[in-house]
Amino acid sequence: MAEGGDVGPGAMGTGGDEDLEVFMPEDAEVVADLEGQASDSEEDMDLEELELEGALPVDDVLDCERDDARACLVACEASGSSGKDPEPPKPVYAVKWNPQDPSMAACGCGDDRVRLWKPYHSEGANSITLEGHEDTVIDVDFDATGKLLASGGMDGRVLVWSAITGELLCALEGPGEAVEFVSWHPAGRVLLAGSEDMTLWMWNVAVSGDEAAQGGCKAEGQCMQVFTGHQAGVTCGGFTPNGKLVVSASIDGTARVWNPRTGECQHTFAFEAKPSQEGAGGAAADEGESGNALVSLSFSHDSTMVMCGRVDGGAHVASLAASRVLFDLSEHKDSVESVAFHPSGQPFVATGSLDGSLVVWDANTAAPRVTCAHPGGVIRVQWGDGAFVYTCCLDGRVRRWDARSGQCDREWQGFVKPLLSMDVSPDGGSVVASSDDGTARVFSLAAA
Template sequence: MMEDDYGEHEEDDFQIVEEIELDYDEDCNELAYAVEDLGVDGELTENDDDLVIQRDDSGLTFTKHSESVFAVDFDPSSRSHIVSGGEDNRAFVWKISDGSVKFLCDGHKDSVTCVKFSHDSKYVATGDMSGLIKVWSFTTGVEIWSFETSDLEWLLWHHGAHVLFAGTADGEFWMWKIPDGACKTFQSHGPKTTCAHLLNDGKRICVGYGDGSLKLWDLKNANYMFHVSGNYAHKTSTTCIDVNENYTLLASGSEDGILKLTHLGNGKVLGSIEAALIQEGDLSIESVAFCSILPVVLTGSLSGKLGIWDLTNQRIRQQCEHPAGVTKILCEGGMIFSACLDGILRLWDARSGNCEREWHGHSAPILDMAYSRLDACVFTSSDDKTVKRYSLAEPCR
């Protein structure tokens, strides 16, 4: 595509699909979980507003944090370690096999909300709410670089180079070469930047903003290739984004429960769907993901709905019910993992929408999760101050 094709569009260059009326098929799978089913033999108690579950399906529990654990990531190279960050202003790098601490990432000024390994596990990045970002050598545990921005919203590594990205509450996002710190800044148009996704080509990044708009940026030139704004943008803050495998489609969710599908080639909005599946309450879509083996896109919302949406007709294919809000979803092949405010991790079949498995153990909401494909393990962090390891190979208790 020629460079001119990526310019900022006038309003008449866009054509938005009409709002879709959801048509629920009678055979749509709707699973309901009664509160008494959350514990063993229906036992569920309440203690200081936290769930107390009399069952633990995890193979390992990491307990070094003294407050809520907001973020977790695993090292993609050796697959031997986890990094976790929490409200206690600390991050730990620790061993997957036994939970022993390799090193402590200290010196943060506020809650550590972002933790990421570089693509080759050479570096670990940790970022706190105040905007202090630190990079550590995985081998030695020594801090090798740091930088202070405004309040931090997100943090991610390039998937093929030692390049770090961060988005901030003042609307700018940054790109640094690590460890020398060579920097490039991508300017704000006003609102904060809330989420981002680096495309597989490593040359473009999709960014969502607090005003509901979306931009596709060219990293080399620091120019945006399109800007979805105005009536074509979300009406509330963009919360999450994902891109399909052939880089043609961008899915974005918002605080008011709307899923938008945008063409990555020209920035035209192809669909707008009421994905929260309810009309009141907390509708925010917290996570969105494409499925690699089916023509569907997935949404998880605080309404407790996991929606499996057909990309062909943009209608609901399966609706998966949770007793509480969904905080994050991951899709691996035909498997969908959903993390929930009830502290339970669930596994769903993407084709049928059936719940195939549940892992209990957390006594408070799950806030983040990471999946190790080769080890078939899921790591979940929680408000209960722990990180747990769940294995697909191990039977639930």
């Protein structure tokens, strides 16, 4: 994935099918758009503006010197009746780029809604609000064609939408409690979801009609498998890149490998506990999770390995082919919230932790190559072009690190609350991140 150039209005939207243009009706919601307002990196923003019109108490506002965003979606604004202090805006929990259209992103929000967003759409409204959930939307994912969007929420529902029109195509019933993640098969319209009720569900989503026509498309979801065996909530999982296996990770401390055709559990990885450290797993302990709970997962590009991160600061790399643990990574002192194999198969893996560190490991020796310190917990790590690793942090900033030197060569600001999610665009031209402050922001990755 080559690093993109300027991703302004003229550059975005060229990577996808022309069919994927979002239908924007005249009454579509108009959201904040910073077109033409990208701030000079040397200009400080007015702190009063950063407080979202008084919605956030000054004490809760993070230190923010400027706003580097090329576009901003105010997804969840503060609310309150006249004469009363407004309630804080709801968080934006999940963001994801469309894999076929780098001008389109989706957001899952704490106000029970999904936003379909074209950040640089300059003629009229640039977002559609999708309503159908009855509780917080935890995760969103586009299918491989970029034409379908799935969302999962704390209401236990999984909804499938048209990414072209924003129309709700079908609701997939099954999970009895909150849905923790949704993930499409890499090559087909098969959808996987993991739930707090200890199960995973897999549906085949059949679509009929004209996908590009408003109201002309229908979908039906048929349950193909229910994977049972975990003894606590399923936190993360997905299909291997070749689509042949399903792997799930759980609060019960195990990762299970499933045959998607038969529903059989082919192997269970029960990783060795990390030696006790003072302060390890503090965040999880507050939530009642045990230190061996698994909270993050990633696959190698060739589908032969899986890596899992734990609440106690441990991480593990296992062979799916040999069904054995290859090595343990024990550098972190708090929950490993995000793990990532290098996407092109180079022998590097990255882990990000609530202890404020990004560690890049040599996958051949299981030794740390570089450790990159942050002023707050690291929520997500994602590889970009070459040796660059991106992180989003509880201090409200997105950073790019050189995995060879451990140096931070770029930093983007604009949020006034901790970050919750991040995704690098498929064309490598931009990054979208979301925050507790009720906004999502897009930053250009072009050279400053």
